[in-house]
Amino acid sequence: MMENKKPPPFYSIALLSASSLAYEVLLMRLFSIIQWHHFAYMIISLALLGYGASGTFLSLTAHRLLPRFPLAYLGNVAMFGLSAVGCYLIAQQVSFNPEEILWDPNQPLRLLLIYLVLTLPFFFVANGIGLALTHYRGEITRVYAADLLGASIGSLSIVLLLFLVYPATALQILGTLGFAAAALASWELKYQPRRIALVLILLSFTPLMLPAGWLALAISPYKGMNQSLQISGTRIIDEYSSPLGLISVMESSQIPLRHAPGLSLNASGEPPSQLGVFTDADAMTVITAHTDERDKLSYLDQVTSALPYHINKPEKILILGAGGGAEVLQANYHGAGHIDAVELNPQIIDLVREKYKDFAGGLYTAANVDVHIAEARGFVSGSAERYDLIQIALLDSFGASSAGLYSLSENYLYTVQALQEYLARLSPGGMLAISRWIKLPPRDTLKLFATAVEALRQSGIDESGNRLVLIRGWQTSTLLVKNSPFSEKEILGIKKFCEARSFDTAYYPGITAAETNRYNVLAEPYFFQGAQVLLSDEAATYLQNYKFNLQPASDDQPYFFHFFKWGALNEILALRGQGGMPLLEWGYLILIATLIQALIASVVLILLPLLLSRRLLNKKTKNISHSRISGYFIALGLAFLFIEIAFIQKFILFLHHPLYATAMVLASFLLFAGLGSAWSQRYANPQSDKNGVKGAVTGIISVGLLYLLALGPLFSMLNWLPIFMKVIISVLLIAPLAFCMGMPFPLGMARLGKAAPAFIPWVWGVNGCASVLSAVIATILAIHFGFTVVVISALMLYGMAMLVFNGGWGKE
Amino acid sequence: MNIIMCLCRNRFVLLILSVFVLLMGTFTQAQENYTKARQAMIKEIEADARITSFYINKKEFDPKVMAAMSKVPRHEFVPWQERLSAYANRPLPIGHGQTISQPYIVALMTDLLKPERQQKVLEVGTGSGYQAAILAELVAEVFTIEIIEPLGNQAKERLKQLNYRNVTVRIGDGYYGWEEQGPFDGIVVTAASSHIPPPLIQQLKPGGRMVIPVGSRFMVQQLVLVEKDAKGNVTTRQILPVRFVPLTGKH
Incomplete structure (x- = not known):
């Protein structure tokens, strides 16, 4: 094509890609605050179809845009900066x-x-990167590497950024970075006239100057916090933000x-005065005012979770999910000896320990209380202590729980393996107590009971019936699992x-x-019957x-809150x-709804260019098989995210912190896949590209199978290591797998660049659609069959992709 | 001149008259439409009640309750932009993050209270005032407390205009009930609370009934019926608003 082509704007591409990945994470955060988590999931999944739409758009317009590549690229990148902020602000007003x-x-x-409004920012990003891939098709592997490396940086930076600033500020910063990516490109591409660069730099300041009123989060009036704020005399006195959530006091x-x-x-009685602590404007926990009148705290003895204190006198107590400290207060009320309290969110701990220390009467700084910032499961598996009582608090709000909003969230607190670990940490005669909200017809409570029975069975205890107790009020239930049989006397105490x-x-x-x-x-x-x-x-x-x-949840299928069964749908x-709607478990249905919508949109987006673009159907390309090409790239798009998602979950069990594990695993995958893509340049020729793909896929399949078998035992062997060692080991484990996974896509693109360049934008769109579908399908597969099956499916898809690649793009 | 003036004036009067007649026509038309919609709503509730009979141990709601439901103009209790949906069998937003309950649930809750003419009933959470109006048709006196000031004032004004003289609205905290007027034969608690306020249980007469819908603003998960027997012992019954047996097969 052109002589003396300037080198690709690598820095701009990386910055754009970093910003867009950060933007995706940020949108999830923002929508979890203003809406609910499960709708955030659906909205963002569908918005990501902007990638697919871009492929369709470029297929039809690339021949006009490419001759003006620098302008087209700059324009789209700048539009990302504009729409990243603008589209969110519009969307939240709906x-x-x-x-x-x-x-x-x-x-x-x-x-x-x-959806439509939020699709735009992703559409512009995808246009920018898609144009670059098409324009620099001789260097596709390196352009793609810049894209992946940028995304890797973005996935880590956004976590850091969300620790430093409020989500609304992060939004402004990403808008600025969008314009900055455009300015950077105008410099890298030496775009004339030079003053365009200046204009773009000036524009990049505009998102930072938006009036505060525009940026205020429009939180749904039906979320718990806004409901409470309707009452006169209530006000938010403190706000903290981190990637773990927005904390409002x-x-x-x-x-x-x-x-x-x-x-x-x-x-x-009624409780003493309290401060409400909301996470993401919902899920209230309270900090209770200190009082010397013991009477005022008697309510702590009037709830189902007080039961274990009446059976024997537990001395050493572990409280998982301590929040504002209600359960710690309860343990103190009953004269506990030593208390270990575990809470994931350090900002909530700080509230009780520092900011409202006097209000709470030094609850978290008392001599008999040790507070740990940790994920509950990780704390237990890393601990060598033995407890007389392990108490798991009511962590979720009733509203969210009753609407089934958590059914999509992986949860490692209530799996069979988790219960086994808790039981292993009990002293002789010790008890595990778990309280849940009562739902009708029964769901959580009975599932937990089934889980306990299974955990006891797998721990080699057949007579599980004499170690279990379940009581209920109209609102909550408490399950006790003891590590020895309950005595007559204890049962009498329970009845009393x-x-x-x-x-x-x-x-x-004996009931x-x-x-x-x-x-x-x-x-x-x-x-009782259950x-x-x-x-x-x-x-x-x-x-x-x-x-x-x-059916009890397991570490491989960690969906405790998935209660939905298709059989009951029609009846409900x-x-x-x-008023039968509350019987519907929303989370799962939303997942299915997301899949259906994404599938329909994808089919349209993928087929449209084939029907409309003469370039894809002209003489030169008439021997190219659409189905072989799309087969290859769909398989890769599905498989890449399958593996990424499944391994994020496997590593959460090792690193024990959902947020850090996700960010770290994601960043490592993208980093090494980027390096793999850059490395694959040496295979990007008709003589050796088959060998490149073959080598990569062989690597993926063998490492993947090895990890499926070996990661579990390896992780339990290395569990004692300090966290930084665990992180290093995780990165090293991800490296070879991700490196290989980075190669097949750019090699396919490179081959396409030689045989039929008109297909590059189309394939870019196919990949975008497949990625959206992949995330949804991976979750559905995991819910029904477990993450092991997700990985095996991915390995099979890679195998299929290799076979297609070996056969070439031609029609048979 | 005069004649022209006269004509003009006559025309003007005519115009006014015709506009008036037209308006009256639309007004009566609208009233008729609302009445029709209300009748359709009653039919729907009756059909639903037949299916739910399993839980409430009878085939239909108390005819008195249904008579009250067919009398109270629900459309007067919803914001103007929701008026067209006023008689749809669903909850509607009324502002301030609050809702007017689904008609079927209102009927079920009222029925569970077993209202009698001479009774005194307390409501915590007035909202639109619709539930209070239904109760006012059935019992001697209704006392209702709303914590959100603008909502309470609106409801007070509305109930006054609709001539519900046996309803007293108070703005404030409902946790302690209404001691001066207690004890009550029935209590309805629609305001969200993390537990049943002990003072409300105390203000329930022996033999009295308290109904609490549990769930979110738009979805009632279950109804809790609190009963105090003649000796003052308190028990609850947890009632699913629908007939739904969790097991398939013969269990």
Whole structure:
């Protein structure tokens, strides 16, 4: 094509790619605050189809844009800067309320509007990178490497940035970086006239100068925090932000918060004054004011979670998910000896330990309390201590839990393996106590019971029935798992505890039907019946016939909150008019809805250019097989993210911090894949590209299989290592796999660049669509079959891609 | 001149008259439409009630309750932009992050209270005032407390205009109930609370019933019925608003 072509604007491409990956993470953060996490997931998945749309757009317009490459590139990059900020600000003004979606025909339209608006920033990014890939097709592998390396930097930087600034400020900064990427390109490309660079630099300051009013987050009025703020005298007195969440501290000066969920009907007192602590404007936990009047704290003894303190006198206590400290206070109230309190979010700990230390009466600095910043599961598996009581608090809010919002989130707290680890940390006669919200028909509580039975069985205890106790109020349930059988005397204590508080016993060794369903009456004693059957030989049939999924979660399928079963869908939908909607487990349905929408959009986006573009169908390319090309790139697009997503989960179990593990694994994958892509340049010729792909795929499959077998044992062997060693080991483990994974895509593109360059934008779009589908399909596969199956599917897809590549692009 | 003036004036009067007639026409038309919509809503609730009979141990809601439901003009209780949906069997937003409950749920909750003519009922969480109006049709006195000031004032004004003289609205914290007026035969708690306030249980008469919808603003997950027996013992019944048995097969 052109002589003396200038080198590609590598720095600009990397910066653009870094900003767009950061933007994706930031959008997730922003929408988790203003909306709910599961809708954030759907919105962003679909917005990412902007990549696919760009492929379609470029397929049709590349021949006009490429002759003016520098201008087209600059324009799209600058438009990213503009739309990254602008489109979010528009999208958050669309008043969308997910709870009305099945009733109100306007809601789906508003949702559609949000997708469409948010597609734009990704569309412009993809245009920029797609144009660069097409324009510099002799150097495709290096352009792609710059893209991946940029993304790698972006994935780490955004985590850092979100520690430093509020999400709204991060949005401004990313807008600025978008313009900066354009300015950088004008310098790298020596774009004339030079004053364009100056204009772009000036423009890059505009996002920073937006009025604060525009940037205020439009949080849904139905989120817990906004509901509370309706009450006069309430105000937010403090706000902290980190990638773990936006923490808001609320004071209620006129009407006390009186947060005491699950309080007995027989209770008389009310809690002392409290501060509400919201995470992402929801999920309230409280910091309770210190009081010397013991009476004022008696409510802590009037809830189901107080049960273990009445069985024996636990001395050494571990509290997982300590939050604002309600359970620590409860343990102190009952005269605990030593307490280890574990909380993931350091900002919440700081509130209790520093900022509101006096208010909380030094709760977290008391001599008998050690507070640990850690992920609960990681803390337990790294600990050598033995506890008389391990107490797992009610971590999620009732609202979110009852709507099934967590069903998509991996959760390693309530798996069979987790319960086994907790049990292994108990002293002789020690107990594990887990409280959950009561849902009707029963879901969490019975699933937890089933999980405990399975954990005991796998730990080699057959007589699990005499180690379990389940009690319930109308609001909460508490399950006790003891590491020895309950004694007669202990059971008597349990009965007395329940009777005094009008709680019902749902299970204890030797329980009879007459002793259940007395105070909080259900149509049938569901909890009692469920517990009985789950301990019997008929457990499997019961799980099969139950209309919600109660199958215990495992580390390979860590979806405790996935209760949905297809069989019940029709029945529930038919009950819509009578208020049957809460029976729907939303999270899973949203996942399916996302898949369907993404699939339809992808098919349209992929087929459209083939129907409309004469260039893709002209003489030169008539021997090129569309299905072979798309087969190759779809397989790669699916497989790459399958592996990435599955290994993020495997490494979370090793690194124990969902956020750091995700950022670290993602960055490592992108970094080494980028290096692999750069390295693959040497194979990018018709003589050796087959060998390149063959070598890479062989590497991926063998390393992948090895890891499937060896990572589990390796991780448990190395669990004692300090975290920085674990990080180094993780990076080293990811390196070879990711390096190989970086090669097949650019080699395919390079071959296409020689045989049929008109297809490059189209393939770029195919890859974009496949990536969106991949993330959704990976989660669906993991929910139903586990992450092992996700990895195996990915390895098979790589194998298929290699076979297609060996056969060439021609029609057979 | 005069004649022309006269004509003009006559025309003017005519115009005014015709506009008036037209407006009246639309007005009566609208009223008729609302009445029709209300009747359709009643039919829907009755059909739903038949399916739910399993839980409430009877085939239909109390006819008195249904009569009240068919009398109270629900469209007066929703914001103007929601009026067209006023009689749809679904909850509607009323501003301030609050909602007016789904008609079926209102009927079910009212029915669970077993209202009688001579009774005194307390409501915590007035909202639009719709539930209070329904209760006012059925019992002697309704006392209702709203914590969100503008909502409370709106409801007070609205109930006054609709001539519900046996409803007293108070703005404030409902946690301690309304001691001066207690004890009550029935209590409805629609305001979100992390637990059932002990003072409310105390203000329930022996034999009295308290109903609490549990869930989010738009979705009631279950209804909790608190019953105090003649001896003062308190129990709850947890009621799913729909007939849904968790097991398939014969269990």
